Amino acid sequence: MTQTSTSGATPAAGVAPKAVQLTGVHKHFGHVHAVNGVDLELSSGEIVAILGPNGAGKTSTIDIILGLSQADVGRVKVFGMEPRQAINRGLVSAVMQTGGLLKDLTVAETVEYTASLFASSQDVRNVLSQAGITEIADRRVGKCSGGEQQRLRFALALLSNPELLVLDEPTTGMDVEGRRGFWATIRKDAEQGRTVLFATHYLEEADDYADRIVLLRHGQIVADGTSSQIKAMSVGRTVRATLPGATEALLANMPGAETVEVRGETVFVQSRDSDATARYLLTQTAARDLEITARGIEDAFIALTGDTESEATTTGALR
Amino acid sequence: MTNPSLATDIAGRRVPGLGGFNLTVLKLEVRRLTRNRRTMIFAIAFPVFFFLLFGLSQNYDKLRAGHGNVSAFVMISLALYGGVISTTFGGAMVSIERAQGWSRQLRLTPLSPVAYIVIKVLTALVLGATSVAAVYIVGAVTGKASMSVGLWIGTGLSVWIGSLLFAAFGLFLGYLLPAENAMQFLGMILALLSFAGGLFIPVSQYPVPVQDVAKWTPLYGLNQLVHTPLLGNGVDWTWVVNVLAWLVIFTGGAIWRFRKDTARV
Numbered sequence: 001m002t003q004t005s006t007s008g009a010t011p012a013a014g015v016a017p018k019a020v021q022l023t024g025v026h027k028h029f030g031h032v033h034a035v036n037g038v039d040l041e042l043s044s045g046e047i048v049a050i051l052g053p054n055g056a057g058k059t060s061t062i063d064i065i066l067g068l069s070q071a072d073v074g075r076v077k078v079f080g081m082e083p084r085q086a087i088n089r090g091l092v093s094a095v096m097q098t099g100g101l102l103k104d105l106t107v108a109e110t111v112e113y114t115a116s117l118f119a120s121s122q123d124v125r126n127v128l129s130q131a132g133i134t135e136i137a138d139r140r141v142g143k144c145s146g147g148e149q150q151r152l153r154f155a156l157a158l159l160s161n162p163e164l165l166v167l168d169e170p171t172t173g174m175d176v177e178g179r180r181g182f183w184a185t186i187r188k189d190a191e192q193g194r195t196v197l198f199a200t201h202y203l204e205e206a207d208d209y210a211d212r213i214v215l216l217r218h219g220q221i222v223a224d225g226t227s228s229q230i231k232a233m234s235v236g237r238t239v240r241a242t243l244p245g246a247t248e249a250l251l252a253n254m255p256g257a258e259t260v261e262v263r264g265e266t267v268f269v270q271s272r273d274s275d276a277t278a279r280y281l282l283t284q285t286a287a288r289d290l291e292i293t294a295r296g297i298e299d300a301f302i303a304l305t306g307d308t309e310s311e312a313t314t315t316g317a318l319r
Numbered sequence: 320m321t322n323p324s325l326a327t328d329i330a331g332r333r334v335p336g337l338g339g340f341n342l343t344v345l346k347l348e349v350r351r352l353t354r355n356r357r358t359m360i361f362a363i364a365f366p367v368f369f370f371l372l373f374g375l376s377q378n379y380d381k382l383r384a385g386h387g388n389v390s391a392f393v394m395i396s397l398a399l400y401g402g403v404i405s406t407t408f409g410g411a412m413v414s415i416e417r418a419q420g421w422s423r424q425l426r427l428t429p430l431s432p433v434a435y436i437v438i439k440v441l442t443a444l445v446l447g448a449t450s451v452a453a454v455y456i457v458g459a460v461t462g463k464a465s466m467s468v469g470l471w472i473g474t475g476l477s478v479w480i481g482s483l484l485f486a487a488f489g490l491f492l493g494y495l496l497p498a499e500n501a502m503q504f505l506g507m508i509l510a511l512l513s514f515a516g517g518l519f520i521p522v523s524q525y526p527v528p529v530q531d532v533a534k535w536t537p538l539y540g541l542n543q544l545v546h547t548p549l550l551g552n553g554v555d556w557t558w559v560v561n562v563l564a565w566l567v568i569f570t571g572g573a574i575w576r577f578r579k580d581t582a583r584v
Contacts, residue, residue: 017329068426079329088429089332099420104351116343117428119333156424163328 017080019044019164019195020065025074027060027219034060035071036219044163047186047196049206051301052216058199061216062168065197066094079163090118090160095153095167103142107133107152110141114156121159131155147178154185165189167198171205183209203301215301230301237274237294241287243267254280338431340438348442351412358408361506362446363453366401370394370454371461373519380463385550387466392549394458395474396518399545401450402482403513403538407505409443410489410573414501417494417580432581436490443486444479451479470548477545484541484562487569494576516542537565 020042027035035057042048050058063069064076067083078086086092101110111128115121128134131151136144144152150170157165165186171179187209190196200206206213207227215223215230223230244265251260256273267287271277274292281287335341352358374393382389416422425435455475458464466474492505513519516538522530533539540561547554 066427068423085334087427088334089329090429091329091332092427094427096420096423100424102351102416102419102421104354105347109347109350113344113347114428116341117335117339117425117430119335119429 016044018042018077019046019079020197021075021077021080022061022065023075025061025064025071025076027057027064027069027072029060034219035064038074038216038219038221040214040221040224042164042195042197044195045190045193046212047190047210048198048212048214049210050197050199050214050216051201051203051206052199053201056216057219058201058216059168060219062094062166062197062199066092066166086164090121091162092164092166093157093160093162094165095150095157095170097169097172100153101141101149104140106138106140107144107148108137110152111155111159115159118160122161127155127158130158147174150174162194164195164197167196169200170198171200171202179205231294237271237292239269239271239274239277239281239290239292241267241269241281241290243281243285243287246285246287251285256280335429338434339429340434344430344438345441345445348438349445352409352442352446357502358446362401362405362408362450365404366397366450366454367457369400369519370397370457373397374458375461375463380465385552386470387549388464391458391464391466391470392546394454394464395478395546395549396542398451398454398475398478399481399538399542400509400513400518401454402447402478403485403488403541404506404509405446405450406443406482406484406486407489407492407509408502409446410439410486410491411493411496411501411505412442413439413490413493414496418497422580432577436577439490440483440486443489444483447482447486448479451475451482466549473548474545477548481541481545481562484537484566484569487566487573488537491569491572491576494573494580512536512538515539518542535561537561537569540565 018041020040022038022040025035025038025040026033038057038061040061050061052058060069064071065078065083067076067078067087076083079091083092105113108124108128111124115124115127125134128137131154133148133151133155136148139148141149141152167186171182174182183205186196198205198210210227212225213223213227213230214221242265246262246265246267248260248262251257251262251267251269254260254269255276256269256271257277258270258272260270261268267281269277269281278290278292281290370393374390374397379390379393380388384392413422422435452475455471459471489505493501496504515533515536516522517533518538522533522539525533534557540558543558544554544562
């Protein structure tokens, strides 16, 4: 699923380069190997989630893409250039989790300040109205609520009309309503060809809004694919049926079966090939009331990032 | 999924000139500084108040000091006091910006670190000019300070340009000190340095051991130099060494911390 990179190739004229291209990237902080050999390519227009438990290397990876920190080893290209070059051209912008605003400027002044730094930027008034902060334009940033500040950060990120928008845990602290509204905006935006990369530890968020999920664990990519591909990676499905007189020994050699468990008249089969298992049960035995359930992305996540601590964090995040 | 217009769009993207430096930012930075009530009191109200208190007393207008009078001498001292407070505070604003995460936000824009420092220094100089002008205007209006027009302009400019030394000081400490109480701390330090440098009381009136120490402090040389045009007493090379040595220390310290900061963020 991880694409082979056309490494070293500079984009030919007229050919759109990859939005992001990381090749063999490593980053250490003291003894901690925060990013441990990441290869990642993003094509333009993709909405990609970097998913992983706390400390998996999400923020470190994002910082490297944004040029906020330097990779110890490896190649980092953003639209075929150094991250700093891409930022200088307004190709990349980001919404960070917290901070990043001056309390003593007004909302409009903050936008005006940031807009003035780019070679060309969108109209300040338009951006204010797009972000829904026109009515608080003259308010000091220090007096704005958390949600208003987040909308301001979003407005700042849109000023340069970036081709790549990077969001680090963008909806932390938002309620369900706010989160839904936020993603509706991002979706609409991406339809116009903008690439979106977001880090999250909310499984549902990655599942619902990303075209593609990159699963990080201990600074390594353990899975990379669509939501359903990721789910399929957590081996198989569960087949459940009612079968009077069944014994585990009798069913052990059933096609596709990984494990078989019998509780009274009910049989539970963990199956790699649920179709074959179901066909066998329905045709070769007296089984009835058959049910097939796919494991959720949560199971996939736990199976793939499989640490006890990470299980605790992710289940926590789901509730 | 791919965006056909992207390739052309990338080619059409430009990098801003001067590392992103522009007058809109300078205007907003100056506005921020004037919004800070504490800064305005320290940088403008205090020096003016001190001049009214000490510069106009008794017969200072009758007492000659070189090519002018003592009232003018005190005015220059207090203009320098205001000037260095302004430039120090202007430089030290980086500490607030780092604490609030704004420096990191700026790293996501085309603004170059050097352009950022230039903006900070220019902002500090605008406030410094306001301080010096405030003291000089009050000095002129109250009518006691007396020297030639050339000296009014010459000493005013020397004070203003000299206060640049403390923009480096403010930047250095702004990078060094944590968060927002940097300003209170700097207010105290500057008051001490002003005493040691002879801005409030001539150093010659301190006991000799204190004088010996005072001559090494960073405001001493600068204070002597800005009074030279008025006093016409010639330049002592130790004053120049004092100013240059502290300039090297402050600038070196600011560059050192600045480098560390840009590597880390």
